[in-house]
Amino acid sequence: MNDYSRCIDQWNSIFSGESCVVPSTQKLGIPVLDEALDWLCDGTESVLDFGCGNGSLLFSCALRGMKRMIGIDLSRIGIQNALLRAEKMQAGSFLFLEGSLERLAELDSESVDGIILSNILDNLYPEDARALLAECFRILRCGGKTLIKLNPYLTQEQLEEWGIKTIAGNLLDDGILLWNNSTVEWRGILSSYFAIKRDAEVYYPEHDQTNRLFFAYK
Numbered sequence: 001m002n003d004y005s006r007c008i009d010q011w012n013s014i015f016s017g018e019s020c021v022v023p024s025t026q027k028l029g030i031p032v033l034d035e036a037l038d039w040l041c042d043g044t045e046s047v048l049d050f051g052c053g054n055g056s057l058l059f060s061c062a063l064r065g066m067k068r069m070i071g072i073d074l075s076r077i078g079i080q081n082a083l084l085r086a087e088k089m090q091a092g093s094f095l096f097l098e099g100s101l102e103r104l105a106e107l108d109s110e111s112v113d114g115i116i117l118s119n120i121l122d123n124l125y126p127e128d129a130r131a132l133l134a135e136c137f138r139i140l141r142c143g144g145k146t147l148i149k150l151n152p153y154l155t156q157e158q159l160e161e162w163g164i165k166t167i168a169g170n171l172l173d174d175g176i177l178l179w180n181n182s183t184v185e186w187r188g189i190l191s192s193y194f195a196i197k198r199d200a201e202v203y204y205p206e207h208d209q210t211n212r213l214f215f216a217y218k
Contacts, residue, residue: 011073051072110140134193199212
């Protein structure tokens, strides 16, 4: 496993300053992301969120009627907050695990109906991202759904303007890590593991950023 200490420190710092409030509604207020979670939860009873942070997406899944939620994250504070929030939830059963790829070995093959990979695949070293996809393929049942959200693609002009360093190839140092593949390149990588139903874009006006979203099946 590669070194993610900077990532852990950053997210521990972010989660240290938050209150452990649970959502009162299933809607996130971002239409395309709400549509994606509706799709994921339809006919789905169990879901794994790898890189779950404080569990927010899993709580939205529970409020949509999903029964069993599993979250894995490197951030100790994020998992602590997720556990505290889970105690306040009136719906769903939750399992939150601190750690990374090694925790996936604890999950049986074809043991979940859905998987969430939200802004995690492209914040990993490429070899770890591919290992994660292979493990997700193993853990997901046949016909199960995978919802994948990726960070914005950065152009060469943006890299130069913002002074972002290249580690090797498309792997960048943007403060933590960014595997900076285009949407076409990501579609090719993901298609090696899953059948992509469609893709979409999620715009965050407060950051003026557009994330890429893939709806996929095993």
